[in-house]
Amino acid sequence: MNSNGSDSKKLRVEDSMDSPPSRVIHIRKLPSEVSETEVIALGLPFGKVTNILMLKGKNQAFLELGTEEAAVTMVNYYTAVTPQVRNVPVFIQYSNHKELKTDSALNQRAQAVLQAVSAVQEGGSPSSAAGESVLTPAPSPVLRIIIDNMFYPVTLDVLQQIFSKFGTVMKIITFTKNNQFQALLQFSDPVNAQQAKLSLDGQNIYNSCCTLRIDFSKLVNLNVKYNNDKSRDYTRPELPAGDGQPPMDPSVAATLGTPSGMVTSYSSGGGFPSSLGAISPLSAAAAAAAAAGRVALSGHTGPGGVLLVSNLNEEVRPQHPQHTHTHKHIPRVKILYNKKDSALIQMSDGNQAQLAMSHLNGQKMYGKIIRVTLSKHQTVQLPREGLDDQGLTKDFTSSPLHRFKKPGSKNFQNIFPPSATLHLSNIPENVTEEDLRLLFSNSGGTVKAFKFFQDRKMALLQMSTAEEAIQALIDLHNYDMGRGHRLRVSFSKSTI
Numbered sequence: 246m247n248s249n250g251s252d253s254k255k256l257r258v259e260d261s262m263d264s265p266p267s268r269v270i271h272i273r274k275l276p277s278e279v280s281e282t283e284v285i286a287l288g289l290p291f292g293k294v295t296n297i298l299m300l301k302g303k304n305q306a307f308l309e310l311g312t313e314e315a316a317v318t319m320v321n322y323y324t325a326v327t328p329q330v331r332n333v334p335v336f337i338q339y340s341n342h343k344e345l346k347t348d349s350a351l352n353q354r355a356q357a358v359l360q361a362v363s364a365v366q367e368g369g370s371p372s373s374a375a376g377e378s379v380l381t382p383a384p385s386p387v388l389r390i391i392i393d394n395m396f397y398p399v400t401l402d403v404l405q406q407i408f409s410k411f412g413t414v415m416k417i418i419t420f421t422k423n424n425q426f427q428a429l430l431q432f433s434d435p436v437n438a439q440q441a442k443l444s445l446d447g448q449n450i451y452n453s454c455c456t457l458r459i460d461f462s463k464l465v466n467l468n469v470k471y472n473n474d475k476s477r478d479y480t481r482p483e484l485p486a487g488d489g490q491p492p493m494d495p496s497v498a499a500t501l502g503t504p505s506g507m508v509t510s511y512s513s514g515g516g517f518p519s520s521l522g523a524i525s526p527l528s529a530a531a532a533a534a535a536a537a538g539r540v541a542l543s544g545h546t547g548p549g550g551v552l553l554v555s556n557l558n559e560e561v562r563p564q565h566p567q568h569t570h571t572h573k574h575i576p577r578v579k580i581l582y583n584k585k586d587s588a589l590i591q592m593s594d595g596n597q598a599q600l601a602m603s604h605l606n607g608q609k610m611y612g613k614i615i616r617v618t619l620s621k622h623q624t625v626q627l628p629r630e631g632l633d634d635q636g637l638t639k640d641f642t643s644s645p646l647h648r649f650k651k652p653g654s655k656n657f658q659n660i661f662p663p664s665a666t667l668h669l670s671n672i673p674e675n676v677t678e679e680d681l682r683l684l685f686s687n688s689g690g691t692v693k694a695f696k697f698f699q700d701r702k703m704a705l706l707q708m709s710t711a712e713e714a715i716q717a718l719i720d721l722h723n724y725d726m727g728r729g730h731r732l733r734v735s736f737s738k739s740t741i
Contacts, residue, residue, distance in 0.1 A: 414479060552617055
């Protein structure tokens with residue numbers, strides 16, 4: 246198939262069900278502003294991309310992979326998971342053509358991009374002038390990663406799984422800035438960082454959410470002091486967990502103790518371990534993490550999720566965990582009889598359990614940093630009838646405090662991790678700013694800022710610290726404001 250105009254006009258829509266496997270892939274319904282780089286990125290996770298033909302007037306493209314096996318893997322994967330380019334679903338199928346012959350004069354820019362990408366894949370740098378103009382040498386081995394629309398938790402381990410596809414990940418530091426999850430990730434080689442950015446920038450970790458925004462960092466080396474849930478140096482497994490931080494998972498410590506001293510990349514052939522299948526780095530990471538019990542996949546979780554919360558203040562009673570994260574649906578809570586600083590908390594489903602774990606693990610409550618992990622239990626059992634368990638087990642199924650009983654509620658978009666800023670709603674019209682400042686000051690903290698929304702039924706209130714905000718939420722969510730108004734309190738991603 247040639248890239249001249251007459252042949253292009255004769256192209257017909259091909260049906261992948263009727264066409265036999267071919268290493269040439271036909272991609273349809275691309276957004277009009279799509280770039281060659283974005284089209285090539287669809288094929289990169291499955292193997293070497295050897296040619297490309299863009300038909301921008303038809304919103305189509307043809308991609309040639311190095312082997313038919315890689316093309317089969319790509320089509321099989323995208324049959325199960327609809328690919329998206331710039332949040333637009335695109336259609337992928339086999340072409341009737343067995344190879345792609347393009348006129349370089351008419352397809353010059355696409356070829357330049359392909360050459361540049363190929364150079365990076367092979368561990369070199371772009372050699373042609375055209376290639377260098379498209380893909381300049383990587384300025385740093387460190388990437389700055391921002392997660393947009395983080396509906397499901399993204400952990401340090403998930404990032405390592407995703408990015409190790411492109412090379413050896415040496416160090417990761419995660420943090421929250423402007424109420425947004427971010428990370429710094431260091432590869433052993435800037436070329437690996439460049440390839441990861443090229444392939445993953447703008448991609449979703451899960452369907453329609455958890456979008457990766459990737460830039461090069463100005464840093465060229467990360468200084469990691471602790472190995473824990475927030476930071477990791479894979480070259481130094483002996484680093485401490487840090488003061489007040491929960492110790493690292495033993496399985497992670499075992500990984501750090503590999504003979505090479507670090508987690509190495511997957512095979513250069515482009516595939517993941519056979520147990521995961523040769524699929525894209527994003528889905529492979531999700532599958533691996535799910536298999537390890539660390540993260541839930543949308544539509545792949547069990548009927549319920551039980552969390553084990555430890556290092557609690559022993560004065561905490563079952564109603565406190567129920568209030569701590571009132572933006573979740575919590576049917577049951579059980580304080581352990583022989584270990585009063587630990588509790589089992591049952592969520593309504595696995596996704597909510599994962600989100601609560603991501604938001605609450607490592608937070609400070611009643612003066613102690615709590616540890617939140619997934620429990621091996623599927624449900625929290627109520628005590629047998631007639632058995633007195635000293636009030637350690639509570640059933641909140643009928644509680645009026647639940648906000649998200651309705652599956653798929655749009656309010657799920659407003660679930661945010663603990664922060665110093667609280668969102669208040671259901672405020673009676675006669676309540677003033679001074680009333681609310683006094684109410685929240687009485688919870689034991691300091692109100693730093695306050696702002697009413699225009700209708701005065703909602704407001705933002707900022708405490709000095711996230712710990713103070715957690716305490717205020719526990720004390721004042723569902724507070725009776727009079728005239729049938731129950732104050733609603735939740736964490737906000739906004740600042741005042």
